[in-house]
Amino acid sequence: MDLNQTATIASAPGQNGTDDDAAILAMAALAEAHDPHIGRHLLRTQRLVAALAAELRFHERFRAMLTPSLIALLVKAAPLHDIGKSRLEVALLTAPGRLTVEQFAVMRTHTSCGRDAIEAVADALGGSTPFLRCAAEIAFSHQEKWDGSGYPQALAGEAIPVAARLMAAADVYDALVSARSYRPAFTHETAIELIRQGSGAHFDPDVVDAVLAxxxxxxxxxAELADLPLPRLALS
Known part of the structure; x- marks a missing residue:
């Protein structure tokens, strides 16, 4: 991804146009520069998280946590959920087919790498901020599962930060409806059904109910932010 592509992502429709939002999107896009669709993935997951937060903000379990200020931080931080992948080898990130056990073990480190990268920014600035703390939580914990079978800490239930619980559902939905090297994209209906089946196992049941709603x-x-087809190479 060149600088022009990064700038396009940073100024894509749907963002508020402020310099810090543009910088966040550009940094997140550069972390996965090998992926030609990363810009739209970042925007989709950001909007999915925003929609989930809006749906849950008055829920009895979430209203104390999902304050307007936290929702604003969550939406702003969402594009940084996979920032730790910037520390992994491109060969691993672009490996065709499903990862081997050894490759997946390395891939799992992107959560701790992401947290460490964000905390390094905080150190360089002389201290953390609410935004950086939220971003670090999302990066570190968005692969945790409600039943404790996720990583990196095998957290379960309410021990998983609420921001990470919302990010998990948004990220999985987007992954399911996006094509991968080893499979075509699932339909929306299939993706929703798989998330429903993950209620109480992968996902917080109330987050799943919000997705269904x-x-x-x-x-x-x-549909609005569907991946654009890759340009065809001109034949000489």
């Missing part, structure tokens, strides 16, 4: 919003976001 706004699944048409999820469909619209996926």
């Amino acid at each position: 706004i699944e048409e919003r999820f469909r619209d976001i996926a």
